Amino acid sequence: MITLLKKDILIQKRILLFCLVYVLIIPLFFRNFENKNLIFSASIMIVTYMLLTNACALEEKNKTEVLYNSLPISRVKIVAARYLSLFLYSAVASVYYLIISNLVTLLHLPLKIYPATFEGFLGGLITVIILNSIYLPVFFKIGFVKSRYVNLFLFFGVFFGITLVSQFAKGITNPFFIKLISLFKLPQGNLLITAGIAALILVTSFFISCRIYKKKEF
Numbered sequence: 001m002i003t004l005l006k007k008d009i010l011i012q013k014r015i016l017l018f019c020l021v022y023v024l025i026i027p028l029f030f031r032n033f034e035n036k037n038l039i040f041s042a043s044i045m046i047v048t049y050m051l052l053t054n055a056c057a058l059e060e061k062n063k064t065e066v067l068y069n070s071l072p073i074s075r076v077k078i079v080a081a082r083y084l085s086l087f088l089y090s091a092v093a094s095v096y097y098l099i100i101s102n103l104v105t106l107l108h109l110p111l112k113i114y115p116a117t118f119e120g121f122l123g124g125l126i127t128v129i130i131l132n133s134i135y136l137p138v139f140f141k142i143g144f145v146k147s148r149y150v151n152l153f154l155f156f157g158v159f160f161g162i163t164l165v166s167q168f169a170k171g172i173t174n175p176f177f178i179k180l181i182s183l184f185k186l187p188q189g190n191l192l193i194t195a196g197i198a199a200l201i202l203v204t205s206f207f208i209s210c211r212i213y214k215k216k217e218f
Contacts, residue, residue, distance in 0.1 A: 004081035005088055008055045015054050016092070019047045023096040027113045037120035039113060040097055044124030045131075047093035048086060049155050052132065053148070055085065060144040079140065079209045083202070086132055090125050122191055129198040131158060133205035140209045140216070 009016070023043050059065060068078050097116055104113050114120075131154045139147040 001077050001081050001084070004078065005085060008051075008081075008085055008088070011058055012051060012054055015050060019050055019092070020096050020099075022046060022050070023093065023100050027111055036114040037117055037123055040094075040116050040120030041124035041127065043097045044090050044093040044121065045127050045155075045158070047096065048089040048128045048132075049151075051089040051092065052085065053151060056139060056144040057148075075213050076210050079206065079213050082136060082140075083132075083206050083209070086128055087125075090121075090128055093124070094121060119191060122195055126191075126195055126198045127158060129202045131155065133198075133201045137205055137208045137212060140213045 026043050026046060027039050029042075065078075069075070094116065101113050101115055103109070104111050135147065135151050135154055138150050141147075
């Protein structure tokens with residue numbers, strides 16, 4: 001399983017450099033947002049999306065699944081490696097963000113970027129887990145080419161949804177709606193509860209993907 005994860009990194013050397021550039025650009029798109037954790041969360045979400053999508057595309061292009069299934073590797077391990085890659089890619093995104101934020105501070109660059117926080121990391125990871133818990137069973141069922149539209153819809157739905165809701169919230173002056181929006185602001189305790197729910201969703205998704213992949217013919 002570790003070998004499968006290493007393979008994902010080795011075959012994506014070029015896009016890993018592009019991801020570093022994207023982490024530098026992301027603060028420009030979110031500079032008007034008041035939530036200081038959003039930039040870090042968005043970085044995790046975008047980098048993970050790029051790396052996972054590219055890995056799935058390369059596997060289908062090179063017919064890697066056919067090779068895997070001709071080797072003494074259990075299908076459960078193949079599925080598990082894809083799910084574990086979500087955490088690996090999130091870690092890569094976090095390291096990139098730390099590098100960029102420290103460089104901006106040290107070099108006094110004219111770029112507004114907030115420091116990495118636990119809340120920002122957890123928020124980004126929760127989003128990654130929930131989105132891909134929906135996407136991965138579809139991917140294992142119908143392959144990358146057909147499932148990529150589902151992935152695009154999920155990613156941009158969340159990405160632009162956050163933007164629209166944030167902009168909408170800024171223009172609200174009615175006390176009732178301000179109070180209503182405040183109910184959805186997650187303090188750290190609620191964020192941990194949400195993380196637990198996300199973990200349950202991830203486990204459920206994993207078993208569904210295993211069931212699908214075991215029955216798949218190549």
